[in-house]
Amino acid sequence: MHDLDIHVCLVEDDETIREGYEYLIGNAEGYKITGSFASYEDAAKKIARCNPDVILLDVELPGISGIDAIPKLKKLVPDAHIIILTVYEQELMIFRALANGASGYLTKDTPPKKILASIKEAMEGGGPMSSHIARMVIQSFQRSEESPLTPRETEILEQIATGKSRKRIAEELFIDLETVKSHIKNIYSKLNVHSKADAIKLAKDNKFI
Template sequence: MIAQARPIRVGIIDGQSPIAKGLSLLINGTAGLQVAHVYASAKEAQVALNKDLPDVLLFLLGQPDVEELSSISAIRKMLPLIKIIVVSEREDEDLVFHMLRAGAGGFLTRDVSPLKLLEAIREIQDGGAPMTMNVARLVVASFFKNNDSLLTPREREVLSWMARGKSYTQIAEILFVDKETVRSHIKNIYGKLEVHSKADAIEKATLEKLI
């Protein structure tokens, strides 16, 4: 008799999503998949993931706050082998790349079909990187940005968050670093771009396609 393969265990971070309940029923009703746990928030997930040990984590992203944006990095540090798919209402470039850099392996939008979502769970478990079409286009377009910049990837990330109006404190929390590290990055940015203000740095970086 052939032993039945263990189902893929899926954790769901609710994020106050209206689709969480239906998604849980869908996964449990699909052969080869099983819901490990549904977490009410990213904070709750970080406390319980070591006990539940899901293979794949679906992060149903609401209106992203600092805690949510920081949580993927924290979860990956706890469980380096966990595979994370973000399911978001938004797909703007900054959000997409922040989540991918933090350790998400896939990025889908809320209008994804149930079939595509189930396929994405299996795909990421098999080593793939599931993305909706628009997100994939953003990733491809990023290759056409100016990559000859003197700025490091982290400095470009800091500058990108500055352009979105985030304060030093907020950037520090988002990137999981201390405030002085952010100050140091910004000092380096100003020096490399030969500017003396945030507005000038953002303008020059935009013109030169650095962010």
């Protein structure tokens, strides 16, 4: 029976909060706390022997931050799914966590039931996120609707952003090199820039591309 339980480890420096989670998860059917640590350094020593399926990880930790701990934990227990559990909702934090290998991102106001569901979800290959986080992630994909660029110009700027030369872009779009140049001139003049790099940066910042 025990082996069918989902093995959960905690890394959270606030003792009160940690005990709260221990209580919640430890008493839930099908879940088992196999490790509970106050810092990454603490966890590093023993977590491999805890065989975690899921690790709940705080971001603000003494010593190595939770964000930086993600790749290290992944190395120690490659098969574990890491869920970030934090009060922080800054975009940068979220994206760094996900880029570093987190499987999910929950805010600390997540109700107990949702936490348990998220643990299971992560284990089954899902990507549990608080709804607000999910929307931020989705929004990061979205384009602006008020781009001054025409569709063709946007397309060409996208190609430029992949590092392709004008010549190559011309070939791939079956148009003349001179046409590509014309488009670029127009792009620069619309965006008020004088170089590839500036055009790309401005376009990305404003989600034109």
